[in-house]
Amino acid sequence: MEHKLDLIALLGYVDPSRLDYQEWLNVGMALKHEGYTASDWEIWSRRDGGRYHPGECFKKWSGFEGSGITGATITQMAKDNGWMPRSAYDREDHHELGWEDEITGGDYVVVDKNWIEGKEIHEPATWNPVQQLTTYLSTLFEASENVGYVTDTWQNDEGKYLPTKGASDRTAGELIQLLNQCDGDIGSVVGDYKSEAGAWIRFNPLDGKGVKNDNVTEHRYALVESDTMDIEKQNAIMRELELPIAVMVYSGGKSLHAIVRVDAANYDEYRKRVDYLYNVCKKNGLNIDNQNRNPSRLSRMPGIERNGKKQFIVDSNIGKANWAEWHEWIEGVNDDLPDPESLTDYWDNMPKLAPPLIHGLLRQGHKMLMAGPSKAGKSFTLIELSIAIAEGLEWLAWQCTQGKVLYVNLELDRASALHRFKDVYTALGVAPNNIRNIDIWNLRGKTVPMDKLAPKLIRRSAKKGYIAVIIDPIYKVLTGDENSADQMAHFTNQFDKVATELGASVIYCHHHSKGSQGGKKSMDRASGSGVFARDPDALIDLVELEITEALLKQEENKAVCAVYKRYFQQHNPSYLRDSVSQDDVLSAKAMEDHAKRAIYDTEQAAAQEEIKRVLQSVRIRSAWRVEGTLREYPKFAPVNMWFQYPIHKLDQSGSLKDIDPEGESSAPPWQKGANKRKDKAKEERRSKAEEFEDVVNNCNVGDPPTVKDIIDWYSGTGKEVAERTVRDWVKKFGYVIDRNNGNVIVKSDGGDL
Structure with missing residues (x-):
């Protein structure tokens, strides 16, 4: 099996x-x-x-x-323990990629194993054990960090010497000081060791309380060792890979111990980076010992002799300077990018364009973003699109290619999502002949960031034959700051990977930024970084239109006329044909009068009940304009539609054509600015008039005040006001000074006092 x-x-x-x-x-x-x-x-x-x-x-x-x-x-x-499957998504036991990885097909092969030549190692010309160990300590540790080391051993049943727990109670600084004072006797500092066994040292700092993984304070280094291949070949491959090696030590046996910088923030990140490191080494012919993965692992101590052979530092600070630089280099060498092509090779034999998914809007395998504010019915629009693709129908103003579609539901609970699809089918009046073409992946409460979701989505969809994948909405799987261009570029790259791997269009939904959108271009309305506008091949934007009372009355009239016309067609079609004029058909009042004459009372009562329902539906409608920015097709004229729960209906009559989006006036820009300044000035005048009225009414305990009373009141608030200013306010805000009654200030009745 x-x-x-x-x-x-x-x-x-x-x-x-x-x-x-x-x-x-x-x-x-x-x-x-x-x-x-x-x-x-x-x-x-x-x-x-x-x-x-x-x-x-x-x-x-x-x-x-x-x-x-x-x-x-x-x-x-x-x-x-280092195993990684061949692919991130072609098996049931797929591997979820680690540290900042993306879905790539790269093999991370740098070394040509068939041509690599060994590189010899050489013992130091002058043997100085103290210098060997102090160099190791000063390279890997801060002076205040505790170091773990072992010189005591025990023998197993096979006679092999194995290390004990060892010590970890001294810092690198203390050890270096003692080594410099030991007169060449390393044993007096770290303890005597058996020459048959050698000695060991831990390469990551410890907390001084133990030597387990939990005692590691900094996950700075990992050990790369192979004892199944020639020393010279190990040396050559490690250098060819440009591993960020802090220190390379000869073990005195069959291997080199490379202490590699991994610079991990914690143990979880350490494991992922070591997995990545070991994977790269193995793919380049270095047979790694998987038992060396732990951050508290022992390595061979330099400056020690073992069975007549020296454990010594072969080299230090080899390869790239740090993990990030090496990781970027490895990814760059294996970028899996195609080679440049000459246009002359294809000028007379152009490749076929991808077939359309939404004719005039989007090709198969391309990406589309739908953006809009809340209550625009974006999810309903995407459900309508799913149905149009499944049934091969028109969506809004565009014909769709028929095929299978995956709707990734991130927001609704499962029952609500399924009911919503059925409700939209019913409201559209579409027979569910091809519902087998629609798959719904309900992930509410189970979502993961998009860079983790993408490989799972690809693996589950690889053999389903989808021509479209709809993701609604993306805020549920958003990774990073949506205002950061580089983080959003990484995020939207996941859609590219899904589209490329599946050959399906990826359609995703996002929200508008806050504030009025009427004065903005369609590509500037989506919230967050401009990447959202630049990334998709088609950007479809929904903006709400300001419905006037006159327009609502007009729509109500049309709806009432439609009800009466249908009742005439059912119950008295000859009367409709012979006695109702074309003008009457457009007048709700005229149609009502005709109904009273030509339709039975029972039908009239039924019509009135239906009219109540349609008038209510008109009142709860919202109006929307669809605009867009396209990469593959010419720009289309704005499409106007009504959202009447749960579906959108095109404005066939053109009544929305001249309506402005919310927040946008038809006035030219200079006039908009002037109007805004005038409105602000009016508001300020109203505010000052209301303030003066409050002062007049209250500054003299409810009695009419004099000019002096008002000046004194303002003075008490810390605001000095001149008598002339108060007299100007009296005149400006509709008051007069009553000279017949002690010069008090009273509201003007239009005459002189």
């Missing part, structure tokens, strides 16, 4: 000696669940020579029935 071979191969990445007892049992349970034999588990378990007991696997095997542990457990263990 193919899956059996896969799991056995994956176990090659899992060392049983590094698992605890429960993890070892889980492997057995997983094998049992997937149909393997106890022999498969037994053969793998033999690799743990210290704990393996013949026959133990067979004794436990029968008790594993119904454990619920599946092959996914082994898959994850293999991933944790």
